[in-house]
Amino acid sequence: MSTRIAFLKGHGTENDFVIVPDPENALDLTPATVAALCDRRAGIGGDGVLHVVRSAAHPEAQAMAGEAEWFMDYRNGDGSVAEMCGNGVRVFVRYLQHAGHVAEGDINVATRAGVKRVQIAKDGDVTVGMGSARLPEGDDVTVSVGERSWPARNVNMGNPHAVAFVDDLAHAGSLYSPPPVAPASAYPDGVNVEFVVDRGHGHVAMRVHERGAGETRSCGTGACAVAVAAARRDGADPAVTGTPATYTVDVPGGRLVITERPDGEIEMTGPAVIVAEGLIEAEWLENAAR
Numbered sequence: 001m002s003t004r005i006a007f008l009k010g011h012g013t014e015n016d017f018v019i020v021p022d023p024e025n026a027l028d029l030t031p032a033t034v035a036a037l038c039d040r041r042a043g044i045g046g047d048g049v050l051h052v053v054r055s056a057a058h059p060e061a062q063a064m065a066g067e068a069e070w071f072m073d074y075r076n077g078d079g080s081v082a083e084m085c086g087n088g089v090r091v092f093v094r095y096l097q098h099a100g101h102v103a104e105g106d107i108n109v110a111t112r113a114g115v116k117r118v119q120i121a122k123d124g125d126v127t128v129g130m131g132s133a134r135l136p137e138g139d140d141v142t143v144s145v146g147e148r149s150w151p152a153r154n155v156n157m158g159n160p161h162a163v164a165f166v167d168d169l170a171h172a173g174s175l176y177s178p179p180p181v182a183p184a185s186a187y188p189d190g191v192n193v194e195f196v197v198d199r200g201h202g203h204v205a206m207r208v209h210e211r212g213a214g215e216t217r218s219c220g221t222g223a224c225a226v227a228v229a230a231a232r233r234d235g236a237d238p239a240v241t242g243t244p245a246t247y248t249v250d251v252p253g254g255r256l257v258i259t260e261r262p263d264g265e266i267e268m269t270g271p272a273v274i275v276a277e278g279l280i281e282a283e284w285l286e287n288a289a290r
């Protein structure tokens, strides 16, 4: 009888993930395996994989093991590695709670963008301290779709984003392929692109084309990048004014609330849901790895 490998399926504002618990880092999750798992027809389906590993067991996280027991080894749906996933880290902690590894309260999670502090509230929402945004000075960029183009803000949330304010989210088009961003030299490792419209005071809506996944229903790091870009556009810089800036960001899959504090820390709150759990056939996984 062949061994089976446990998985779960979860989402945060419909940014969906295949969760693969592998505490001792025993699985060889090749890019081909990840892409097969995320395939919505021949696999389980998801925007990415949350590989759940003890920090001490992963070479990229051992240095963080003293601060955070668990490492989120995040992979995009095409198999590529990403530094950070804001919705993913909330779902990751929801999984840790579901599996009985942690209780309500504050939990540290190691990520490629450093240790993130995550809080599980009684109402079910999960808040993550995302760290601060980096806005490379004089590094603004241009995003295009067909004949239209917009000036965009280069915002780094541990991973790269280009944030464009548009008149209508439909102007982003089908987003079947990555929207061109110029100059390409601003993003040597590729970029996530957000299109944003205003909905009211401190309230915006966005669509996103994610590096390594295509258009998704939500992107947590993207929503944070959007909140920071909107705040700067609106003349709000909490580090200067000493007043936190809060934005509600509507995404196709729900709503996220983002607050930037005067010390630069950005907090994001939203839902995180475990949908299902099951077993992957080892033989299928072995074939997928080839």
Ligand SMILES: N[C@@H](CCC[C@H](N)C(=O)O)C(=O)O
Pocket: 015, 048, 076, 081, 082, 083, 084, 085, 086, 087, 088, 159, 160, 192, 210, 211, 212, 213, 216, 218, 219, 220, 221, 222
């Ligand atoms: N959906 C994620 C971001 C996932 C990584 C991204 N595609 C990248 O390559 O940087 C989020 O919620 O932040």
